[in-house]
Amino acid sequence: MENSKQQKWRRFVRRNGHLAIMTLPGVLALFCFAYMPMFGAIIAFKSFNVEKGIWGSEWAGFDNFRYLFASSDAWRITYNTLYLNALFIVFGLIISVGLALLMNEIKNRWMNRFYQSALFFPYLLSWVVVGYIGFTLLSTDNGLVNKWLAYSGAEPIQWFAEPKYWPVILVLVNSWKIAGYYSIIYLAGMLGISNDFYEAARIDGASKWQQIRSITLPLLVPIITVMTLLQIGRIFYADFGLFYNVTRDTGLLYETTDVIDTYVFRMLRTVGDIGMASSAGFYQAIVGLLLVVLSNYVVRRIDKDNALF
């Protein structure tokens, strides 16, 4: 009995040992920088004391959460995160599929390549640089937008003091930066569609528009579903770089631009309120998890092959 167990183990090691060793560095890195913080998330239930550390600090139960949800901040950052991310997903999808459809019709290969490179270009820039670009456009005295406004006789606008414009600005900036990336993914999906379908449709006298509506788009649905599901699963996480750099972390704009991630960062590094920061972070992680599992479940019900897990 003992012997056969040992034999089994030995056989297991012989078959998997080397491959398992290969994975070791990656497994360790994930353990240190992904799993250890997960265990550390219990800090949200503690009254953190620097000297005692995470494990030694006193338990605080749900106190941190009570403070968080008693403030008006919790509602504001949740609303802003969900609302802006929803806008990003919808506009990002429309624009990138639209661009992919346009590029798919371009016959000239060289030009097609040029368009792909140009549209992808903003994706290469860091959010810091995008913040610089935003500043050249929106700066009150020198900005290009205000120059154009003056040129057409309109009053200049203090962009960095007017929260009401920012949802639109953020949607534009975000689409500008990522639409090229997504459109290349969708274009790759379109290139994978067999030409026979279009050939047959043309013989039947289908117009270009009809071909797009009844061949290209339906066959693109799997990729669109997966990409959108990925984004919906992360709808509770905001792109910190966008919100921190493009708004230049301007307090006057928080009303419409403060999201969970910027709030957690500010509480941790500027205000130094570990309780608020960690409870908001934990709230984000839990709701985030529920949303991924839920959206995956929905996709599974519709089409099993497209589910993530």
Add this chain to the structure above:
Amino acid sequence: MELRKRSRLPAAQIMLHVILLIISLLCILPLIVVISASLSDEAALTQNGYSLIPTQFSLDAYQFLFRQPDQLLRSYGVTFLVTGIGTIASLLVTSLLAYPLSRKDFQLRRSLSMYILFTMLFSGGLVPSYMVVSRVFHLKDTIWSLILPYLVIAWFVFLMRTFFATIPDEIIESAKIDGVGEYRLYFQIIVPLSTPVLATIGLFCTLNYWNDWYLALLYIDDRNLIPLQYLLMNIMKNIEVINSSVNATTSIIPSDTVRMATATLAIGPIIFVYLFFQKFFVRGLTVGAVKG
């Protein structure tokens, strides 16, 4: 058929080209404004505002930067080092993790996939991550705090696994029959067959490290370890970070133009990297997108 295709609606094609050209310009022009500002005269810029073409051409900003280039060169050095080490280490560790997951005979395949997938679904959040890096591993103000947190990214592992899975089993089988060990099989057969996906993920890793300011914002206080993007972020708030001679009573201190010149210098190298990787890019991205 060929003839009909060619003669069909050239007007429509021209329309498409015009639309796409305009959109392409919209993607590139904003950066031209930054570059043009960096080549402008400070006084002219203050008076006329930003524009597509410098209203009064001047190299003052660049001269100013290179008069006392210590901080700039240092930040360049940090960024190059972090990007170099980070990209190579990340590619190696990620592919070594992804390859066994693509092997159907690897018995830990399912459990390891779950282990990696779970990091995509749940995260401890900023506060515990910050505590782990700064208090458990004491990486604050070290170069490792800029490299290690991005070493393995779950999504990249799955992109690579999907690619590796397309390599025919027969290649692996026959190598094993010839007595090739797992490590040699990986380095001498699998890696050379995987250039498209390695190039694509390599570009993403390079972008991640080159463009990072977030880890520096969290973990770097030491001026000697400030990477380029974080330097850029700081001089947006305070121009003195870049050049201590700012305090000197010179006639006019360029600030906006110097900011834009630094931004221009920070973008330069990444464009070359992109042009180099680009030919692999669409192919590599396609493979991963089919199924995550």
